[in-house]
Amino acid sequence: MKHELLPLFVAAGLSDSRIVRHYGVAPLTVLRWRKAEGLATQWKPKVVEHGESAYKKRGCRCDVCRAANTKAQQTGNVRRRALTEANGGIAPIARHGLSTGRNWGCWCEVCRGAIKAANDAWTATHRRAG
Ligand SMILES: [Zn+2]
Ligand SMILES: [Zn+2]
Known part of the structure; x- marks a missing residue:
């Protein structure tokens, strides 16, 4: 999954849930990307069962x-x-x-x-x- 734009979105102040919707991925995926990019967040997505x-x-x-x-x-x-x-x-x-x-x-x-x-x-x- 490509997420090169993630740092730009974050810099532009997009909310995490907006980013999630943009990529159509699970919140935890965005959190993982953020971690990988060194972009910490206070965001705590409600962990929901996916399936x-x-x-x-x-x-x-x-x-x-x-x-x-x-x-x-x-x-x-x-x-x-x-x-x-x-x-x-x-x-x-x-x-x-x-x-x-x-x-x-x-x-x-x-x-x-x-x-x-x-x-x-x-x-x-x-x-x-x-
Ligand atoms: Zn899901
Ligand atoms: Zn038939």
């Missing part, structure tokens, strides 16, 4: 919360895909489409079509001419 629930309930997008959410998502996907498999390859839910195809591994026409369309769109956007 899946912080991601969902508080909308925290720090590294810890994002990783926890990704992991939970993957664990959930494994469980969902097992249900889909048990259901003959069709997700046992009402709504079908892109996210159902991706998260449930559903192979119905709707989900497959949505995934293909999304993939095509992605390819079209990212393909470089030449």
Whole structure:
């Protein structure tokens, strides 16, 4: 994580919580950076639990919360895909489409079509001419 601007922010008098928001990292991360840069602070961030629930309930997008959410998502996907498999390859839910195809591994026409369309769109956007 880059934080070259940290000394400038500190010199400009930005509050620590503002710096935290700017970088989108955990308060403790900013404290660590400050320590590494020799920029002491009186700031005592309230130490909060970071993880899946912080991601969902508080909308925290720090590294810890994002990783926890990704992991939970993957664990959930494994469980969902097992249900889909048990259901003959069709997700046992009402709504079908892109996210159902991706998260449930559903192979119905709707989900497959949505995934293909999304993939095509992605390819079209990212393909470089030449
Ligand atoms: Zn967090
Ligand atoms: Zn489907």
